[in-house]
Amino acid sequence: MKILLAFFVVVGASFIVAANNMNGVVRNYLTGQRTREDTQAAENLAAIYAPLFQSGDVTDLNNRLQEDALGLDGRLLLVDTDGKVQYDSLNGFCGQRLQLSEVLRVLSGEDTASYGMHRADREAVYRMTGEAEAEYVAYGAHEMTGSRGLIGALVYVSRIQGMMDSMNQVSRQLNTVFALIGVVTLVLALFLSRVVTSPIVNLSRTMRRMGEGDLSVRVPEKGSGELLQLAVNYNTMAAQLEKMDRSRNQFVSNASHELKTPLTSMKIMLETMLYEPDMPAELRQEFMRDINQEIDRLTQIITDLLTLTRMDNRQDAMKMEDLDMSALTEEIARLLRPVAEKRGQKLICRAAPGLRMRGDGGKLNQVLYNLTDNAMKYTQDGGTVQVSLEEEGENLVWRVKDNGVGIPREDQEHIFDRFYRVDKARSRDTGGTGLGLSIVKQMVGLHGGSIRVESEPGKGSCFIVTLPRDREGGRTAG
Ligand SMILES: Nc1ncnc2c1ncn2[C@@H]1O[C@H](COP(=O)(O)OP(=O)(O)OP(=O)(O)O)[C@@H](O)[C@H]1O
Ligand SMILES: [Mg+2]
The missing domain is CATH 3.30.565.10 (Histidine kinase-like ATPase, C-terminal domain)
Structure with missing residues (x-):
């Protein structure tokens, strides 16, 4: 269980890190690409519109703006150096000042171009892009220069909601895939751990029964590798123990028998002597000699037994x-x-x-x-x-x-x-x-x-x- 838990922590952590990284990579790739495209478009358009803006051909400018905006699926605005909107492909902002950081940076001369993606409330986004239910919008500003230097800026309002949606979708899919893999790994690990531990569980159950005194139990010798070796070795040990136990019992019963035989014959002789008080003296003498011999025999057996057990216990x-x-x-x-x-x-x-x-x-x-x-x-x-x-x-x-x-x-x-x-x-x-x-x-x-x-x-x-x-x-x- 501990190994399994450790495994899950490690695998889970690496999965979260991997999923985050993948998401980051996808996000960076998509936004990077879009930033480059939009910035490039703003730069190209600024170069085209600068002379037109300076010469001030209103109708021509308006027509071209609308056409280009349509082609880009965005909104194009031209602002003067004060930040006031002069031309707008959707017309709504003409005469107003745009308080966009990108525009301010370009007009202040800090940068020649500036691009930013923003998340705003739906209404504001709708006002800027004319797109309903959108939360994301990007602004690209690029300076327009004429013969007297900075004359204004071109502002490209880019609709990025679609990209954001597909990005979120990709990240949802990635998360789902990772979660699925995680679940599959979990199930697999559980299953494998069951397979791996079942011989050990068997072994420990058998050992418990053996500890309770049943020496005849054996573990099934299944599987392969070290666990099989363990089971085989365990069974060998159990067989050896059983054999030792049997031979010990045999030994005790043999020893008792060997000790009993001289005792029995001694008892018979003693009783005869007891209950026949007037038995001939020579016979009595012979009985006593026999009894003495049996005692010697008993002593010899016990000496031998002591020698053997002492060697068994390695005390000697x-x-x-x-x-x-x-x-x-x-x-x-x-x-x-x-x-x-x-x-x-x-x-x-x-x-x-x-x-x-x-x-x-x-x-x-x-x-x-x-x-x-x-x-x-x-x-x-x-x-x-x-x-x-x-x-x-x-x-x-x-x-x-x-x-x-x-x-x-x-x-x-x-x-x-x-x-x-x-x-x-x-x-x-x-x-x-x-x-x-x-x-x-x-x-x-x-x-x-x-x-x-x-x-x-x-x-x-x-x-x-x-x-x-x-x-x-x-x-x-x-
Ligand atoms: N040289 C031998 N020739 C024939 N049989 C033998 C010989 N040595 C041993 N045996 C047989 O092996 C048996 C076991 O011998 P072991 O020495 O263990 O026991 P024992 O001689 O009967 O008794 P103990 O030696 O304990 O007094 C003997 O009883 C005997 O039958
Ligand atoms: Mg002998």
Whole structure:
């Protein structure tokens, strides 16, 4: 609306100025032309009449005056140096003094010729021109000179009402045209602004509905240019928000479920112990051990959840430092080797020496720990797990490879989702919650890296982590 208003003010003002100018130009052109013509006529006639006036041939003068006046469609008068009318083509003013400024200027010797257009009351104009209902009249005076100098003046009373009428008509027409153009522009601008603003109005309506909590609304992707781009971008954002909202709900419901399972089994065991006071001591002991295990499990889940949400909220600032990645890799392998050996598994570590990068040591430790832990967990007793670190171009690459159960193709894209487990029942006895890989993925992401898996069921899996070496600060610190 503001733009529209500004537009109207600017256009309206320029139209008024333009119309005025056009009118002025037309007026100047017409009056200028008429002034030149009338002045010229007066000059010519004065030259012709001066000798006749001096010689004083009354009849001849009167005849010629009347003839010339008729030809000019005006009135011709000859005045003497006192301003008294001597000859008049319409006869009415003979013997009277003409109090016209043009005549006075010429007779006083101020000018040789003088011309003026006047607006007067109708009666006066009628007396001068014999024209009824006219308001405008023009007087042209020109000196007549004889052998003794100034002998009088010729006065040409010009009928300009016709010209004035057509001038007014032209100006009325011009104004009408401008007014019409103005109205058309206004209507057009209103229409265009409706067209231009309707997508914005749509967008704002949609945004309001979205603000009220309905994330499923979308704006129509119509039109072209920036507005279309805006609608498309908006819809992309809305879809993303909807997806986030859905995954958050999913996450909460999964988390509640995961927390509820250990609580339920703990409650059952506790109630059994409560209502069977004389249960054997060993059984009671076993229940208490189980309950203790469930508490550990709950603690683990909650720790993982906290880790995840802290990374989500970016509260957990990255503690960037210069890391000896070769040493870090060896250290994890050293830490986990006893666990592998207990199950008869081989844990082989091949880290190229002296590879360094900037990163958050704690997080990268956990990445490799979780991956190696998985590799061992999902590999049968006696299997082999290989961990390697190499330099590839600008990146450092970890590969954690096992010859375990593998991951079916349709599950591969989901294993990084929170709480996702391929085989729920089996994972449950191995103690997993399905949060490990989502934590890994997020931590790798914070370092600007990526993770992918290559796996074949029954043959084994290989997790490949690519980390850019010289990325200062990662996502959070950047
Ligand atoms: N090396 C692997 N071999 C086969 N399957 C794997 C491997 N690593 C992960 N998976 C599958 O991906 C799922 C998700 O792994 P993730 O580490 O996120 O969860 P988890 O190991 O079950 O539990 P957590 O790590 O939270 O204790 C696992 O449940 C498992 O089914
Ligand atoms: Mg795991």
